[in-house]
Amino acid sequence: MAEIMYWEAIRRAHDEEMERDPLVICMGEDIGVAGGTYKATKGLYEKYGAERVIDTPISENGYTGVGIGASFLGVRPIIEIMSVNFAWLAMDQLFNSAAKVRYMSGGQVTAPLVVRSAGGTAHQLGAQHSARMEKVFMGIAGLRVVTPSNPRQAYGLLKSAVRCNDPVYINEHELMYNMKGEVPDGEYFHPLEGSEVTREGSDVTLFGYNISVHWCLQAAETLAKEHGINAEVVDLYALAPLDRAGIAATVRKTHRAVIVEEAEPAVGVGAEVMAIINEACFFELDAAPVRVSAANVPVPYNHKLEKAAIPNAADVVAAVRRMFGK
Amino acid sequence: MNVADKKRLLREMLFARRFEERCYEAYVERKIGGFLHLYPGQEACCHGVLEAARPGQDYVITGYRDHVHAIKCGADPKEVMAELYAKETGSSKGRGGSMHIFAADHHFMGGYALVGGPFPLAAGMAKAIKMKGGEEIAICFLGDAANNQGTFHESLNMAKLWDLPVLYVCENNLYGIGTRIDRSTAVIDQYKRVSGYNIPSAQEDGQDIEKVFKAAKKAVDHVRSGKGPYFLELMTYRYRGHSMSDSNAYRSKKEERMWSERDPIILLRDRLIKAGEITKDDYKAMDTEILDTIENDVIAFAESSPEPRVEELEKYVLAENDPWVYGGGR
Numbered sequence A: 001m002a003e004i005m006y007w008e009a010i011r012r013a014h015d016e017e018m019e020r021d022p023l024v025i026c027m028g029e030d031i032g033v034a035g036g037t038y039k040a041t042k043g044l045y046e047k048y049g050a051e052r053v054i055d056t057p058i059s060e061n062g063y064t065g066v067g068i069g070a071s072f073l074g075v076r077p078i079i080e081i082m083s084v085n086f087a088w089l090a091m092d093q094l095f096n097s098a099a100k101v102r103y104m105s106g107g108q109v110t111a112p113l114v115v116r117s118a119g120g121t122a123h124q125l126g127a128q129h130s131a132r133m134e135k136v137f138m139g140i141a142g143l144r145v146v147t148p149s150n151p152r153q154a155y156g157l158l159k160s161a162v163r164c165n166d167p168v169y170i171n172e173h174e175l176m177y178n179m180k181g182e183v184p185d186g187e188y189f190h191p192l193e194g195s196e197v198t199r200e201g202s203d204v205t206l207f208g209y210n211i212s213v214h215w216c217l218q219a220a221e222t223l224a225k226e227h228g229i230n231a232e233v234v235d236l237y238a239l240a241p242l243d244r245a246g247i248a249a250t251v252r253k254t255h256r257a258v259i260v261e262e263a264e265p266a267v268g269v270g271a272e273v274m275a276i277i278n279e280a281c282f283f284e285l286d287a288a289p290v291r292v293s294a295a296n297v298p299v300p301y302n303h304k305l306e307k308a309a310i311p312n313a314a315d316v317v318a319a320v321r322r323m324f325g326k
Numbered sequence B: 001m002n003v004a005d006k007k008r009l010l011r012e013m014l015f016a017r018r019f020e021e022r023c024y025e026a027y028v029e030r031k032i033g034g035f036l037h038l039y040p041g042q043e044a045c046c047h048g049v050l051e052a053a054r055p056g057q058d059y060v061i062t063g064y065r066d067h068v069h070a071i072k073c074g075a076d077p078k079e080v081m082a083e084l085y086a087k088e089t090g091s092s093k094g095r096g097g098s099m100h101i102f103a104a105d106h107h108f109m110g111g112y113a114l115v116g117g118p119f120p121l122a123a124g125m126a127k128a129i130k131m132k133g134g135e136e137i138a139i140c141f142l143g144d145a146a147n148n149q150g151t152f153h154e155s156l157n158m159a160k161l162w163d164l165p166v167l168y169v170c171e172n173n174l175y176g177i178g179t180r181i182d183r184s185t186a187v188i189d190q191y192k193r194v195s196g197y198n199i200p201s202a203q204e205d206g207q208d209i210e211k212v213f214k215a216a217k218k219a220v221d222h223v224r225s226g227k228g229p230y231f232l233e234l235m236t237y238r239y240r241g242h243s244m245s246d247s248n249a250y251r252s253k254k255e256e257r258m259w260s261e262r263d264p265i266i267l268l269r270d271r272l273i274k275a276g277e278i279t280k281d282d283y284k285a286m287d288t289e290i291l292d293t294i295e296n297d298v299i300a301f302a303e304s305s306p307e308p309r310v311e312e313l314e315k316y317v318l319a320e321n322d323p324w325v326y327g328g329g330r
Helices: A007-019 A044-048 A060-072 A086-105 A150-165 A210-226 A244-254 A269-284 A303-309 A313-322 B003-028 B043-050 B068-072 B078-084 B120-130 B143-148 B150-160 B190-197 B209-224 B255-258 B263-276 B281-302
Strands: A002-005 A024-030 A053-055 A076-081 A116-118 A145-147 A168-173 A180-183 A196-199 A204-206 A229-237 A238-239 A257-260 A291-292 B059-062 B108-111 B139-141 B168-172 B203-207 B231-234
Touching: A002 A007, A007 A044, A007 A150, A007 A180, A007 A196, A024 A060, A044 A053, A044 B190, A053 A229, A053 B059, A060 A076, A060 A086, A060 B150, A076 A086, A076 A150, A086 A116, A116 A150, A145 A150, A150 A168, A150 A180, A196 A210, A196 B209, A204 A210, A204 A244, A204 A313, A210 A229, A210 A257, A210 A303, A210 A313, A229 A244, A244 A269, A257 A269, A257 A313, A269 A291, B003 B043, B003 B068, B003 B078, B003 B209, B003 B263, B003 B281, B043 B068, B043 B108, B043 B139, B043 B168, B043 B209, B043 B231, B043 B263, B059 B068, B059 B120, B068 B078, B068 B108, B078 B281, B108 B120, B120 B168, B139 B143, B143 B150, B143 B168, B143 B190, B150 B168, B168 B190, B168 B209, B190 B203, B190 B231, B190 B263, B203 B209, B209 B231, B209 B263, B263 B281
Parallel strands: A024 A053, A024 A076, A076 A116, A116 A168, A145 A168, A204 A229, A204 A257, A257 A291, B059 B108, B059 B139, B139 B168, B168 B231, B203 B231
Antiparallel strands: A002 A180, A145 A238, A196 A229
16 A cells, blocks of 8 residues: 555546546646646646646636536536635535536436535635635535545545546645555545544544544544543544434444534534534433634634634644543 | 428417416416416527527527427426426426426426526536537527626636537527616627627527527537537517516516517418418417317326325435445445
8 A cells, every 4th residue: 555645646536537437527727737736637638638637717617517517418527626715606506506406307417526626724825715615515405525634535535426426525625735645556435425433532532524633633642641531533524414323323432522623613514513413312422512613713814813713633632621621 | 491390380489388378377376386487479589599400419408487498309398387386297306396497308408597507507518518529519598687697708718718519599588687688788789798709699580480590500500510609699578577476567568569569479470371371270270279288288287297205305316326425335
């Protein structure tokens, strides 16, 4: 099993799927000749040509709609939207056309496309280039939402998403493209539903997704070493649908839950996971579930303010200690 | 267009008119719910253009005023009416409604209710056709008011940039809901607006089906020959309000009268009568036969069909048993 970077994993999935199926195409701003802002499509233009590796104008709603229309006729587009902030502009087509067309046509027309977009807060990119919109995407019936926390997932989720007959939104992260991790040498298809127990524990479950899984893992180490608390870390790589059974199973085991999200708390992943815990296993709880979320502010430019707005591993440790009265 | 074609088109347009009028009645009787956007007055646009194309093969998409386009593509009127009646036998199994008629078997790829939404979808279908090397084209019918959406400009730009086989048909009925075109749009002639994208375009009388057919033939030939997109503007008028909830108080009687004198069905009918191809009695008999078909065949089917089962509420949200959801293993 080779160690490759997150961007290389995404690139490899593109390449394999495009090699296999001539109807797989990719589209987006600067993805072709320029090789992609995150290198996720590097070299594909040279290999597959301009008809299949399409540099689009800066028209997010328009080119997303083009991809959706092509998918009606069996083309499998992988659309890269450079930043989740720009994906806001494509929400009309993604929500009104892709997510609803199967239902409103009684199953006649489907939109099997993939939209990948980089979210999260990087370094001082300011309010309009730092976005955590997964909460919006995960609330739309008819749309699958996944978010890889490591290169293996980035590779395997894209492989499955391309072949799946539903529209899939893949929420990536600005800071994670250079992260290294093991990816199987052979083809690997990651499930689009479910969750993964990344670290076994018995005292509390730390729920994370995408980058916050890493904050949870760091926090779990500190909690074990310095505070004698054995935390389980659950990776919610699928945000829509969320893994109700998996969430309930770990809470039944640890009886405590902390949900860690990079986004503002309102109407978010934390709120949704708490609701599931309430509905599925409320009487298993030994303590009220807690959210560790971002401050409710547009992301500031100033480095100190930016850091203060976004949670980190220390915040997770503090939240768990409060929960245990330590 | 030979005489037999003209006679057939007269019947098709009259059927469309009577179908829509019957929808109006059913709506008043509360058999049809939601929003209902009717087509009377504009029949020559849909029929003239699609007569010049290959309905059933070419991929057609439109907005929410979609019943007639679906039927012209080959959708069964019974199933369209059953959809309006929200029945399981409806063209979208009762899940879509008036604004979301689909007949994918006949390549009618749907009615969409976001104004301007179909512009990029049509370009995308054209992209797929081009990739697969097919002879079909994509045809997108929308109203004039849709041209003020960003999707209009974004889609025209990409359609030309990539020379996609897509025909955009603008049915200019002069009103965006209740706002007259000169109060919403800086350039009144819509065909002029696409010149900024280097797309050939034309404007034609949308009430005279022979003129529509001729203009559409040129447009379709251009697109099918691989020369890229084309934009055809057809000047027309809808007799009723934008939808059933529109009081239609914003238009003068004089204007309405002026357009009704250029009714597309009457124009063709009188031309055929004058040429001695049909008589007034022939026309009346045709009308009676159509009304009977709609009542005894179309409405009866919609009335007697079952509603969808509540147990199947969540069917069609996502693909069923898609193995890739489980990593391909199941």
